[in-house]
Amino acid sequence: MTHVRFLFLRLVLLTCLASPIPASAGIIVNPDVEVRSISISSLRNIYTLRQILWPNHHPIVVFVLPDDNPVHVAFAKEVLGLYPYRLREVWDRMSFSGMASAPIQVNDENEMRARVRATPGGIGYTSKDMVYDGIKTLRLE
Amino acid sequence: MTASRLSGWSSLLLSGLLAISPAWADELAGPRYHIQGFAAQGLIGSTNNNFFGNSRDGVSTEFTEAGLHGTWQPLDAMRLSGQVLYRRAGASDKDGVRVDYAQADWQFYQTTTTQLGLKFGKVKLPYGLYNETRDVPFTRPGILLPQSVYVDNSRDLLLAAPGAFLHGASVQKYGATDFLLGWVRPDFDSPSVDYSFLGTTRPGKLKGKGALGARLRWDLPTDTTLMLTYANATGDYTPGNADVLRAGNIHFRNLLFSAQQRLDTLTLTAEYGEPRFDTANFGPFLPNSHRVIQAAYLQGEWRFLPAWELMLRHDIFYRDKHDKSGRQFAAATGLPAHSMFARDTTLGLRWDTTPNLMLRAEFHHVDGTGWLPGPDNPVFLSREQRWNMWLLQAAYRF
Numbered sequence: 001m002t003h004v005r006f007l008f009l010r011l012v013l014l015t016c017l018a019s020p021i022p023a024s025a026g027i028i029v030n031p032d033v034e035v036r037s038i039s040i041s042s043l044r045n046i047y048t049l050r051q052i053l054w055p056n057h058h059p060i061v062v063f064v065l066p067d068d069n070p071v072h073v074a075f076a077k078e079v080l081g082l083y084p085y086r087l088r089e090v091w092d093r094m095s096f097s098g099m100a101s102a103p104i105q106v107n108d109e110n111e112m113r114a115r116v117r118a119t120p121g122g123i124g125y126t127s128k129d130m131v132y133d134g135i136k137t138l139r140l141e
Numbered sequence: 142m143t144a145s146r147l148s149g150w151s152s153l154l155l156s157g158l159l160a161i162s163p164a165w166a167d168e169l170a171g172p173r174y175h176i177q178g179f180a181a182q183g184l185i186g187s188t189n190n191n192f193f194g195n196s197r198d199g200v201s202t203e204f205t206e207a208g209l210h211g212t213w214q215p216l217d218a219m220r221l222s223g224q225v226l227y228r229r230a231g232a233s234d235k236d237g238v239r240v241d242y243a244q245a246d247w248q249f250y251q252t253t254t255t256q257l258g259l260k261f262g263k264v265k266l267p268y269g270l271y272n273e274t275r276d277v278p279f280t281r282p283g284i285l286l287p288q289s290v291y292v293d294n295s296r297d298l299l300l301a302a303p304g305a306f307l308h309g310a311s312v313q314k315y316g317a318t319d320f321l322l323g324w325v326r327p328d329f330d331s332p333s334v335d336y337s338f339l340g341t342t343r344p345g346k347l348k349g350k351g352a353l354g355a356r357l358r359w360d361l362p363t364d365t366t367l368m369l370t371y372a373n374a375t376g377d378y379t380p381g382n383a384d385v386l387r388a389g390n391i392h393f394r395n396l397l398f399s400a401q402q403r404l405d406t407l408t409l410t411a412e413y414g415e416p417r418f419d420t421a422n423f424g425p426f427l428p429n430s431h432r433v434i435q436a437a438y439l440q441g442e443w444r445f446l447p448a449w450e451l452m453l454r455h456d457i458f459y460r461d462k463h464d465k466s467g468r469q470f471a472a473a474t475g476l477p478a479h480s481m482f483a484r485d486t487t488l489g490l491r492w493d494t495t496p497n498l499m500l501r502a503e504f505h506h507v508d509g510t511g512w513l514p515g516p517d518n519p520v521f522l523s524r525e526q527r528w529n530m531w532l533l534q535a536a537y538r539f
Contacts (some may be wrong), residue, residue, distance in 0.1 A: 045254075050312045053253050059217055061172045067496040073447075083406070085444060085493070092280045095175065097265050097273035098222035098244055099308075101212055102177065104170045119172055 025079050026129040027138040028113065030122040032058070037139035044080050046123060048090050049100040054121060062103035063115055063124035071109060071127045079125070079140070169539070173214045180207040181278045181536035189525035190510060191517040193231035196530065204534075205229040206276055208241065220246040226276055232516035233293065241276065242301035254312050261305035267321045267356035268299050268370050269412050270399050275299075278536040282410065282442055282452055283489040284503045285532065288512040289436035289458035290397065290412050295338070297331040298374070298393075302349070316361040327352045329376040329391075338391055338418070339427065341515070344381030347391070351375060368399035378423065389423030406444040413437040415462065433462040452489035452503075458482060458511045479526035483511035497538055505530040 027038060034056050045051035052060055065072035067084045076084045095102040106112045109126050116122040117134045131137060169176040183204035185196040194201030205227065212222035223243035228234050244262035251257075265273045269290055274280040291299070304325025311318055327349040328334075335342045352374035359367045374393045380386055397414035416434040420427060438456035445451060459465045460481040467481030489503040510524045518524050 045312050045317075050310065050317050051253055052256070053251055055253055057251070057253075059172075068447075083444065083447075085447070085450075086403070089280070092277060093274055095177065095212065096210055096224070096277045096280065098212060098220070098224075098242065098246065098260070101175045101214070101220075102170075104172070104175075121172070 025075055026126040027079075027140060028116050028124050028126055028132070028135045029138055030116055030118075030120055031134065031136050032120050033123070033136060035138065037141050039141040040079070040081075043140075044082070047080055047087065047103070048082075049094050049103075052100070058121045061119050061122045063112055063119075063122060064103040064105055065108070065112060066105060069108075071125070074127070075125045174212065176209070176211045177539065178207070178209040179277060179279065179536060179538040181205070181534055183284060183532055183534040185530065185532050187528060187530040189528040190513055191231065192514060192530055193233065193517060196231075201231060203229055203231045204532075206278060206536075208276060218248045218251065220248070222246070228276060230293065231514065232519075233514040244301075255310070257307075257309045259305060259307055263301050263303050264306055264323070264325065265301050266299055266325065266327075266354055266372075267306075268354075268372065269397050269414075270366070270368065270401065270410065272299055278501075278534060279499055279538060282440060283454065283487060284501050284534045285487075285505075287412070287438040287440065287454060287456040288483070288485065289438055289456045290414060292436075292512055294512055294514060295334050297328045297334055298349075300328070302327045302352070304352075306354070314362075316359060318360075319358050321354070321356045323354050325352050325354060326350070327374050327376075338376075338420070339378075339386070339423075343378075343386060344384045345386060346379045346381070347376050348379065349374065349376050350390075364403040366399070366401040368397075370397040370399070371395070372397075385424070385426040387422060387424035389427065390421055392419040392421075393417070408442040410440040410442070411438065432460070435459040435462040435465075448493040450491040450493075452487070452491065454485075454487040454489075456483075456485040456487065458484075458509070460511050476521060477510075477524065477526070479509045479511075480513075480521070480524065481509075481511060483507055483509035483513070499534075499536045499538075501532075501534045501536070503532045503534075505532075 027043065033054055042051060046060055046062060054060055067088055073084055076082050076087055091102040094100040106115055112124045112126060113132055113135060116124040129137065185193055185201040185204055186199065187196040189197065191197050194203030207227040208224050210224040212220060214220050224241040225238065226241040227238045242263050242265050244260050244264045246258050246260040248256050248258035267273060271281060271286055272291065275286060275291060302325035304323055306321050306323030308321045309319060329347040329349045335347060352372060355371045357369045372395045376391045378386060378389045380388055393416065395414050395416040397412060399412045401408065401410045414436045416436065418432045418434060421429045436458050438454055440452065440454040443451045461470065464470055465482055467478030470481050471478035485505055485507045487503060487505050489501065492500045494500055507528050509526060513524060
């Protein structure tokens with residue numbers, strides 16, 4: 001019996017560790033972005049291309065990972081509260097009609113950090129809420 | 142231009158699109174520019190009537206779509222964008238490669254929550270939920286759009302036209318709103334438009350005089366979208382050689398209501414319109430007429446797995462709201478009553494195989510020939526009231 005319970009606990013622990021849900025997903029921006037924190041609704045407006053300027057009126061450049069990347073799936077669902085396919089619907093509608101640019105897609109988290117570091121007004125996300133050189137991490141309100 | 146002259150171009154464009162590998166994709170987007178594209182091929186089979194080629198009791202391969210889209214922001218407040226499109230749709234669309242739209246958008250007022258702009262050039266026309274991206278297979282709820290509202294028959298009218306639109310968008314606590322208001326000169330001059338408005342292809346030329354377009358969209362915090370589109374267009378006819386028609390005019394008005402509710406993985410959509418259509422001064426062979434069309438559909442989409450979606454739709458179209466069965470029309474003209482209506486029940490399946498590849502299958506059961514493409518079914522009397530259609534489509538994007 002205790003053996004079974006131990007197994008069960010191990011299973012729970014394993015699923016927690018393996019789960020891609022970033023309880024502390026990191027929102028990263030280029031250091032020239034003059035904000036320290038961001039609200040979920042603001043983040044949602046940025047990722048649905050409705051907010052295109054930072055408060056200092058510099059244009060926002062949005063970076064994303066591929067639609068089926070686990071970090072992207074987790075960011076979309078857990079942080080934005082939107083399924084990845086709904087985000088894609090919005091980007092396609094806005095971009096193919098010429099009203100906005102779709103977010104710039106990068107291949108992995110390393111590239112995400114590199115592009116956000118190098119792009120004024122850039123915003124992206126990583127799986128861990130860590131401090132990286134030359135990138136600002138935003139606090140979620 | 143003829144289809145044969147363009148077939149070389151189109152295969153070049155198609156192979157070019159397919160040759161772009163994901164490794165290149167890194168170069169296709171930057172902070173100020175973005176290039177994207179798609180290519181799709183369909184297979185169509187049907188009973189009793191043709192749709193986009195010889196699909197009756199066979200398989201038509203004549204439904205191909207490919208597009209190359211680019212956008213460039215030379216200034217923070219200026220966006221240039223355009224799309225080159227290749228499209229083949231049976232006998233209804235043999236134009237091959239064309240410039241779908243090319244517009245400049247000057248956003249003269251920008252804050253973090255509000256934008257106002259003026260777009261001009263050959264601009265995309267706002268019409269309902271799907272029109273502006275109607276040729277991008279990934280943005281459609283099915284292989285075919287609901288034919289009642291988005292009539293591929295008179296699609297040339299709805300695509301893009303030279304003109305200008307004032308537009309604005311704002312996001313507030315009550316949700317996001319946007320509007321478009323503008324004036325364009327729509328393209329009436331195509332065989333399929335002749336078919337739908339003048340009964341058959343005519344030797345003369347139908348020319349758009351001017352059209353007013355307006356749209357209001359409201360995305361509520363409850364995951365609801367409400368939309369109103371208004372269109373008001375007029376066209377003049379110049380008779381051709383040995384033409385039985387005189388120099389007449391046509392007038393088209395429509396107020397289209399759109400509603401969408403998103404509930405977790407479920408999307409419910411409805412659109413309803415009563416387009417009003419008048420013809421006048423065409424002489425004895427096309428008496429003056431005033432008709433109220435009724436077009437509506439109800440649609441459910443269910444993402445039952447992250448990459449799989451099921452779609453069910455019921456779509457109705459009545460060419461004359463006051464003669465839905467077509468009996469009065471049949472009595473007056475001797476032509477079949479079923480050309481005055483169409484009720485389409487559609488079941489569709491979508492599989493996003495990879496983020497770049499989508500496969501789709503769709504089945505239609507149709508009662509009526511109200512939106513049957515005329516050029517694919519030139520013999521009026523051999524059209525049949527009840528027909529089925531299945532479609533398969535593979536679509537690639539980069």
